[in-house]
Amino acid sequence: MSVTLILFFGPIALLLLALGWTLWKPREGKNLQTDPRWLEERGQRHTTYLPQIRQALAPADYNYLSKRTPRGVQRRVRRERVGIALAYLAALRGDFESLLRMARVIALLSPEVAATREFERLRLIAKFVWRYQIIRWKLLAGFAPMVQLDGLSDLVSGLSVRMEAALNELGERAAAAAELASSMNRRGLGAV
Amino acid sequence: MLKEISQSQQILWAVNLAAGALLLVLLGLRKNYRAFPAFSLYVLLNLTLGISVFALYSRWGFFSRSSWPIAWGMQALVLCARALAVTEVCKHLLSRYRGVWALAWRVLLACVAFVLLYSGLAARRGLGFVLPKAERGLELAIAAVIVAVFVFMRYYGVKAKATDSSLAVGFCLYSCFSVLNNTILERFLDNYVALWNFLGMLAFLASLLLWSWTLRKPQGEALPEETLLPLGVYQSLAPQINLRLRSLNDQLCKIWKPEVTRN
Numbered sequence: 544m545s546v547t548l549i550l551f552f553g554p555i556a557l558l559l560l561a562l563g564w565t566l567w568k569p570r571e572g573k574n575l576q577t578d579p580r581w582l583e584e585r586g587q588r589h590t591t592y593l594p595q596i597r598q599a600l601a602p603a604d605y606n607y608l609s610k611r612t613p614r615g616v617q618r619r620v621r622r623e624r625v626g627i628a629l630a631y632l633a634a635l636r637g638d639f640e641s642l643l644r645m646a647r648v649i650a651l652l653s654p655e656v657a658a659t660r661e662f663e664r665l666r667l668i669a670k671f672v673w674r675y676q677i678i679r680w681k682l683l684a685g686f687a688p689m690v691q692l693d694g695l696s697d698l699v700s701g702l703s704v705r706m707e708a709a710l711n712e713l714g715e716r717a718a719a720a721a722e723l724a725s726s727m728n729r730r731g732l733g734a735v
Numbered sequence: 736m737l738k739e740i741s742q743s744q745q746i747l748w749a750v751n752l753a754a755g756a757l758l759l760v761l762l763g764l765r766k767n768y769r770a771f772p773a774f775s776l777y778v779l780l781n782l783t784l785g786i787s788v789f790a791l792y793s794r795w796g797f798f799s800r801s802s803w804p805i806a807w808g809m810q811a812l813v814l815c816a817r818a819l820a821v822t823e824v825c826k827h828l829l830s831r832y833r834g835v836w837a838l839a840w841r842v843l844l845a846c847v848a849f850v851l852l853y854s855g856l857a858a859r860r861g862l863g864f865v866l867p868k869a870e871r872g873l874e875l876a877i878a879a880v881i882v883a884v885f886v887f888m889r890y891y892g893v894k895a896k897a898t899d900s901s902l903a904v905g906f907c908l909y910s911c912f913s914v915l916n917n918t919i920l921e922r923f924l925d926n927y928v929a930l931w932n933f934l935g936m937l938a939f940l941a942s943l944l945l946w947s948w949t950l951r952k953p954q955g956e957a958l959p960e961e962t963l964l965p966l967g968v969y970q971s972l973a974p975q976i977n978l979r980l981r982s983l984n985d986q987l988c989k990i991w992k993p994e995v996t997r998n
Contacts, residue, residue, distance in 0.1 A: 550857040551918040554875065555911050558882045562907060565885035566900075639983050646976040647891050652961060653969035656834040658841070660973045667980045674987045 625682055632679060639671055740792070741929060747936045748789060754943040755782040758950065765953040773823035774902065777816040778946075784809045807866045814873055821877050821906050825884045827899040831961050832891070834969070839887050843880050850876040864921055871917040878910035901949040905942040912938040 608620055646664060650656045740748075759778050762768045768775035788806050795802040825843065830836045854872030881903050888895060913935065920931040 545922055547857065548918055548922060551871070551875070551914055554853075555878070555914055558878050558907075559911060561882045562885060562904070565882070565889045566904070635983065635987070639980065642976055642979055642983075644892070646973065646980075649964065649969055649972050649976070651832045651835055651891050651893070652964045653834040653973075654963045654966055656838050656969060657973065658838055660977055661838060663977055664980065667977065667984055671980070671984050671987060674984070678987065 625685070628682055629679065632675065632682070636671075636675055643668065740932075744929070744933050744936070747933060747940070748785070751936050751940050751943065752782065752785050752789075754940055754947065755785060758943055758947045761947055761950050765950065767950050767954050770954045771820075771823060771827075771902070771950075773816070774820040777813070777820040780813050780816045784813050810870065811866075814870060817906070818873065818877065821880065821903075824899055824903045824906065825880065828884055828895045828903060829887060829893065831959070832893065833963065835887070835891055835893075839884065842887075843883055846879050846883050847876045850879045858921075867917045867920060871914050874910040874913040874917070878907050878914065881907040881910070896954075898949050898954055902946060905945045905949075909938055909942040 605620065605624070609617055612620075643664070650661065755778060759775070759782060762771070762775045762778065787809060788802075791802045791805060825840075826836075829839050851872050854868070854875050858868045858871070884903065887893075916931055916935055916938070920928070
């Protein structure tokens with residue numbers, strides 16, 4: 544097969560794959576959400592059961608169990624804790640995606656966007672997705688020590704609280720801005 | 736008259752002309768030329784090219800030295816109209832969002848420049864066959880631009896009108912096919928010319944039918960521009976959101992490399 548054939552068939556195959564991916568039935572709720580009040584509803588899911596989850600992941604519980612229970616029970620506990628860690632990781636990803644969605648809505652509704660900010664976000668997404676998958680695989684394969692899981696519990700609890708505050712603040716500001724914009728529009732229409 | 740061209744090709748040519756005329760009538764009757772003026776011009780020019788080239792080949796023959804440059808010259812004109820029509824469709828898809836569109840068209844231009852450079856370098860061997868190579872480069876750029884617009888739409892969660900999407904898909908698929916067809920032609924020149932012509936016309940017929948189906952109903956006015964937020968909102972919130980994303984990333988990094996955290 545000649546080089547030219549590969550040099551042109553390759554990109555076309557990639558383009559067709561990309562086209563198929565972009566036209567793939569968009570998931571519900573992925574479409575543009577223009578109501579700023581939606582932003583205010585974000586960020587409250589993961590904090591609701593936080594005390595229980597923290598307790599489940601506390602190292603004291605595990606130490607207590609390791610002294611008083613047989614190995615089978617310890618293994619089961621370890622397995623369950625990994626499950627909880629995975630759920631937390633998914634929650635972290637959910638938080639990340641919520642922020643991304645918000646950033647996209649704001650960028651879409653903005654009269655000007657900065658290329659540097661948008662590309663920085665793209666870079667952050669790539670990094671996050673890569674690290675998320677690595678950690679997930681490590682957890683699933685049992686390579687992640689419990690110390691890391693404890694760290695994860697502290698991390699997610701801290702982040703959830705901070706994120707909630709941040710999301711509320713951002714949501715309120717976006718709603719206020721949208722309110723201002725719509726009132727300006729109403730005034731504009733009245734003048735016409 | 737057109738002895739060099741097989742009968743099946745001549746029939747397909749006539750069918751293509753009829754489909755082009757039908758599309759043009761649809762654009763006129765449904766007043767869709769108002770929403771898609773550049774696209775209508777492209778269809779008109781393409782139909783004119785089809786008729787002119789048919790007349791040209793009838794007079795001088797398909798393989799004559801005089802008819803090829805004229806046919807390719809006209810093809811270049813149609814290709815420019817095609818690029819304009821693609822720009823128009825891309826604008827329909829994204830320009831409601833002023834900020835993102837301003838970013839997108841710069842990225843698309845960079846994409847076009849990159850693809851043209853790539854095509855030039857990939858086809859650098861030999862100066863012969865320049866026009867099909869140039870056409871292939873442009874078609875590849877058109878396909879890349881359309882895919883890039885769809886990627887933008889997917890990334891920002893923009894939902895487009897089905898008509899705009901179908902027109903863009905028609906352009907993209909035809910461009911992809913053209914690139915493949917021209918690449919095979921370059922490799923197997925002598926044996927492939929007849930099939931190249933036939934397949935090219937068949938692919939274009941498919942695009943014409945898709946566009947005709949899409950434009951069978953009158954299209955309303957383009958969607959109005961979205962109500963935008965004041966500029967300050969993006970300027971103040973985007974850095975904050977990126978900061979939060981970065982901190983989430985840093986935290987994830989700490990889980991990934993715990994030894995760094997412990998030191």
